[in-house]
Amino acid sequence: MDILIIGGGQAAASMAAKLRALGHDGAITVIGDEPVAPYQRPPLSKAYLLGDMPVERLTLRGPEWWDEQKIRLMTGVRAMRIDRATRQIETTDGRFAYDQLALTLGAAPKRLPAGLGGDLAGVHTVRNLGDIDRLQPQLVTGRRLVVIGGGYIGLEAAAVARKLGLDVTVIEAGARILGRVASSETAEMIRALHRDHDVHILENRTLARLKGDARIETVQLSDGQEIPADLVVLGIGIAPETALAADAGLALDNGIACDAQGRSSDPAIWAAGDCASFPWQGERVRLESVGNAIDMAELVAANMLGAGQDYAPKPWFWSDQYDAKLQIAGLNAGHDRVVKRAGSDALGGSVWYYRGDRLIAVDALNEARAYMVGKRLIEAGRSPDPALVADPDTAVKELL
CATH class of the missing domain: 3.50.50.60 (FAD/NAD(P)-binding domain)
Known part of the structure; x- marks a missing residue:
């Protein structure tokens, strides 16, 4: 089975690696339009922009890895059209056939x-x-x-x-x-x-x-x-890259519309990462994060090989600003109550989001312990009493 991955970012690299780890021995080709191998994006607007991280440290996999894994990596090549009838991709470097196609196209700034x-x-x-x-x-x-x-x-x-x-x-x-x-x-x-x-x-x-x-x-x-x-x-937002999918007639809904397993409206075409939306907890969501790019890509890799698993994300995000770190667990959409918990210093603190009696998200600024406790609670489906969260006499570990 020949697998073709369009998009040269974190999701593409994670998917290709997972396919090999799961034992797929057929051809894998990754095609990206940037002139470089897949790299980390989060440090771009932080350490790399500041000059604290050299470009070599951004790269996810060295050239020897792609060779060892027998994965064909094509950089600086743009996919122009999907021919679903013949299962071929038309690119600036010719046409490529596929048995299974994955779109990991990311998003573009507005x-x-x-x-x-x-x-x-x-x-x-x-x-x-x-x-x-x-x-x-x-x-x-x-x-x-x-x-x-x-x-x-x-x-x-x-x-x-x-x-x-x-x-x-x-x-x-x-x-x-x-x-x-x-x-x-x-x-x-x-x-x-x-x-x-x-x-x-x-x-x-x-x-x-x-x-x-x-x-x-x-x-x-x-x-x-x-x-x-x-x-x-x-910094006015980003939009999922959907032009290639739209031109091919794939269903769109806040990105490339996938089922719970990452499959698009064409059963031979999958999507993962920033460009893909999927059903979760009764809603259709699209997540823009490194964690989602990795986790969804790995799940899609397994499903391409027949695993038949639904995606159940565990959303987490972070933002580094100056010497402060904001860590976020869960999704706060639909919250109807917010509880603020004081931090250990004047600049820190945590914010706990509830929907009814259910804890759904936590923002923690310079409060790594609050973030970890909140994340564990959310993933376990447990919700501490908001009064205990707000009480400065309650140690955060006691919320577990």
Whole structure:
């Protein structure tokens, strides 16, 4: 059985490795459009952007591993069309046949249209290695950076820029930073962290356009305010890569719509990672995280070989900003109660999300023990009394 994997990221590397580990001895080909082998993405907007991690440490597998495993890795090759009738992929390097096809295409950053100044020099996104290699040399002490979007990616870029000595302003269109992903209590801890590092945060302020003569000069807000800028980082969200699947007529629903086993609407085509949505706990979800990319890819590998297992994710995420670490367990969607627990220092603390009487997620800033306890409770389906969570006299380990 010939297996073809389209996409050259974490999910692709994990799937290929799992296929071999499970004993598949047929051909495996991985095709990615970036010119480099699969690499870690989380350090891009943190240690790598800061200059603390060399590019060699980003690489997931060295060239000798691909050779030893007899996995064909093709970099710098773009998949253009899926021919489902003949089970072939048309690429910039020819056509390739498959018996089973996996789409691990990831997601792409949203960009501003040219009419709003999105094509000006000095306007950057933060998603892949090429993005960071273009941005990093521009992060020079004393320059003025404006970050559009107060989500995790934008805030991580802001933290790196401040550590490098830039003047940083964050513009958030919503009422507060992290409005789509975290509670106001978590947002307040992160806001305080950035203000302690002299980042200017402007919330409930929408962008009108970016202005400049070929290169960014000012950021104009909808209220008429203009903020001088030498650089702009766009952190306005990402969208799953679905164009290839859509062109092939596969079902889409917040990404490539898969069943619980990772199979698309075509039984010979699978998907995993940021580009794939799947049913879970009565809802259709799509998770953007390294943990999901690895776990779902490995499950799909097993199911390609006939395991027939449903995916039951254990969501976890993290964000490094300055010397602080925010760790997240579970999904807070649909919560109706939030309990704040004080941290061991002024900058830390944890936020516990409940839906009814059920604990569904925990955010922990500089509180690794609270994160680990919360994660264990969520995965075990156990929910401590919110009053005990909030009580500073209750040691967090007692919640177990």
